[in-house]
Amino acid sequence: MTRVGDAPLLQTTVAPEWIDYNGHMNDAAYARVFSLACDALMEAIGLDDAVRRASQRTIYTLQVMLHYFHEAKLGEAIAVSARVLERDAKRLRIWMTMTRARDGERLAASEQLLLSVDTSGPSPRAAPWSADVAEALARLAARAEGIDLPPEAGRGITLRRGKS
Amino acid sequence: MTRVGDAPLLQTTVAPEWIDYNGHMNDAAYARVFSLACDALMEAIGLDDAVRRASQRTIYTLQVMLHYFHEAKLGEAIAVSARVLERDAKRLRIWMTMTRARDGERLAASEQLLLSVDTSGPSPRAAPWSADVAEALARLAARAEGIDLPPEAGRGITLRRGKS
Numbered sequence: 001m002t003r004v005g006d007a008p009l010l011q012t013t014v015a016p017e018w019i020d021y022n023g024h025m026n027d028a029a030y031a032r033v034f035s036l037a038c039d040a041l042m043e044a045i046g047l048d049d050a051v052r053r054a055s056q057r058t059i060y061t062l063q064v065m066l067h068y069f070h071e072a073k074l075g076e077a078i079a080v081s082a083r084v085l086e087r088d089a090k091r092l093r094i095w096m097t098m099t100r101a102r103d104g105e106r107l108a109a110s111e112q113l114l115l116s117v118d119t120s121g122p123s124p125r126a127a128p129w130s131a132d133v134a135e136a137l138a139r140l141a142a143r144a145e146g147i148d149l150p151p152e153a154g155r156g157i158t159l160r161r162g163k164s
Numbered sequence: 165m166t167r168v169g170d171a172p173l174l175q176t177t178v179a180p181e182w183i184d185y186n187g188h189m190n191d192a193a194y195a196r197v198f199s200l201a202c203d204a205l206m207e208a209i210g211l212d213d214a215v216r217r218a219s220q221r222t223i224y225t226l227q228v229m230l231h232y233f234h235e236a237k238l239g240e241a242i243a244v245s246a247r248v249l250e251r252d253a254k255r256l257r258i259w260m261t262m263t264r265a266r267d268g269e270r271l272a273a274s275e276q277l278l279l280s281v282d283t284s285g286p287s288p289r290a291a292p293w294s295a296d297v298a299e300a301l302a303r304l305a306a307r308a309e310g311i312d313l314p315p316e317a318g319r320g321i322t323l324r325r326g327k328s
């Protein structure tokens with residue numbers, strides 16, 4: 001199991017198909033990278049593909065915030081790490097940070113609200129985390145205890161805060 | 165010029181490469197669709213590819229919120245519309261809604277904070293909207309006047325609000 005907090009969830013390189021007309025990584029490609037990191041997080045908490053198929057449990061995404069801090073350029077090595085912000089019986093709120101490998105510069109961050117879903121019935125429905133997953137989430141959450149929240153966590157979008 | 169508010173910015177069909185292991189449109193594919201809609205918005209306000217090249221002005225994305233309301237399935241026809249929430253000399257805050265064509269069901273929404281950027285110098289820098297773009301934005305904003313804000317606009321992510 002990946003020890004989230006110790007090692008990045010995902011390490012990759014900015015691919016040519018992620019570059020847009022502005023010559024930098026497109027906004028939707030950041031979402032793609034964070035989505036791949038979220039897949040890695042699911043593996044880390046015991047919800048890999050085999051478990052998903054056997055248990056008919058999965059995760060649906062309810063809400064995603066993306067913060068763009070710096071441009072990512074073609075071929076740059078990047079990494080994504082994650083921490084738990086909050087959780088309850090069926091939901092998980094996480095914070096992911098994308099950094100540039102060469103200098104650790106924070107390129108972007110994503111706050112995500114995720115829902116535990118049971119797909120065994122006629123239509124998908126919210127369901128409590130299985131005991132194994134709940135335990136894995138508790139271990140993950142313990143790693144973030146006492147660490148300051150990212151200043152952007154929980155914030156919505158407005159023009160009135162900050163200057164560009 | 166597309167008359168935003170009258171016609172959708174973007175109409176498309178859920179593509180096979182957008183479907184994930186959950187059998188529905190992947191969270192990052194929604195971001196892709198909203199990014200394409202944002203490209204269409206740029207054309208609608210007079211920042212198409214030719215103008216971007218000639219003027220060395222473009223838009224960078226500062227922040228994106230995605231709300232996932234319903235699953236989008238393979239082959240479904242979808243449409244994205246947009247409205248202006250706020251703007252200032254260099255920035256634009258918009259709200260986009262993705263609907264299912266057959267019944268108008270709201271599948272997702274995205275709130276985005278966009279920055280006017282001048283790429284003519286050694287490095288990109290924030291710059292006021294050109295007069296033409298500012299006028300186009302004023303016309304767009306006028307279309308949304310008096311229309312209630314979407315209830316989710318400006319909201320951050322938390323577990324404490326609502327139930328799943």
